[in-house]
Amino acid sequence: MSKRILIVTGSPRVGGNSDRLAEAFAKGALEAGHTVETFAAGRANISPCHACDMCFSKGMPCVFNDDFNEKLVPMLRNADVIALVSPLYWYDISAQLKLAIDKLKAFSGHEALPIKESVLMMCGAVSEEERFSGAVEVYRQITRGSLKWQDRGVVLAPSCPQKGDIEKSPALEKAYKLGLSL
Numbered sequence: 001m002s003k004r005i006l007i008v009t010g011s012p013r014v015g016g017n018s019d020r021l022a023e024a025f026a027k028g029a030l031e032a033g034h035t036v037e038t039f040a041a042g043r044a045n046i047s048p049c050h051a052c053d054m055c056f057s058k059g060m061p062c063v064f065n066d067d068f069n070e071k072l073v074p075m076l077r078n079a080d081v082i083a084l085v086s087p088l089y090w091y092d093i094s095a096q097l098k099l100a101i102d103k104l105k106a107f108s109g110h111e112a113l114p115i116k117e118s119v120l121m122m123c124g125a126v127s128e129e130e131r132f133s134g135a136v137e138v139y140r141q142i143t144r145g146s147l148k149w150q151d152r153g154v155v156l157a158p159s160c161p162q163k164g165d166i167e168k169s170p171a172l173e174k175a176y177k178l179g180l181s182l
C-alpha cells in the first residue's frame with residue numbers, strides 16, 4: 001500500500017548531513033512506491049509556542065501565523081508517516097525542529113492528524129551512539145506517550161562533525177533501507 005511520507009528536517013545547513021540522510025531515506029521510500037514531501041523546519045520561520053491556549057480560535061491551528069500554519073500544517077494533514085531528521089544539538093534534536101514539534105500541541109483535542117507511523121534519523125559529531133540517547137528518549141516519549149505514532153525505526157549517524165562526513169557513514173545506507181522498508 002502506498003503511503004504518504006512527510007520528512008521534517010531540522011538543520012539550518014543546506015545539503016548537510018541531515019539533509020543527506022533525508023535524501024537517502026526519500027530515495028528508498030520512493031522506490032518502495034510511496035509519495036514523499038519534505039519540509040525544512042531548520043530553515044523555516046516558526047515562532048515558539050506561546051502557550052496562549054488560543055489554538056484554532058481564529059480558524060487556524062496557531063493564532064500566530066507563520067510557516068507552521070502556512071506550509072507545515074497542509075503537509076501534516078496529508079501524511080501517513082512522519083520522518084524526523086535532525087542534527088544532534090547539545091544532545092537533543094535541534095531547537096528548530098523542536099519549535100515545529102511544540103506547535104503540534106495545537107492539534108490536541110481539536111483535530112486528529114492522519115499520521116500513524118514515524119521514524120527518527122540523526123547525525124552528530126560524537127563517535128558513540130549512546131550519546132544520542134537523550135534525543136532518542138525525547139522521540140520515544142513524544143511518539144509512544146503522546147502522539148501514538150508507531151515507531152518504524154531510528155537511524156543514528158555518529159562521527160559526522162563536518163558537512164559531507166555522512167558520505168562515509170553506514171547510516172546513509174540504513175536510511176535508504178528504512179525508507180524502502182516502510
Ligand SMILES: Cc1cc2nc3c(=O)[nH]c(=O)nc-3n(C[C@H](O)[C@H](O)[C@H](O)COP(=O)(O)O)c2cc1C
Pocket residue numbers: 011012013015016017018019086087088089090091092123124125126160161162163
Ligand atoms: C549548535 C550546535 C550544537 C551541536 N551539538 C552537538 C552535540 O551536542 N553533540 C554532537 O555530537 N554534535 C553536536 N553538534 C555537531 C552536529 O550535530 C554535526 O555537525 C551534525 O552532523 C550537523 O548536521 P547537519 O550537517 O545536518 O547540520 C552541534 C552543532 C551545532 C551547530
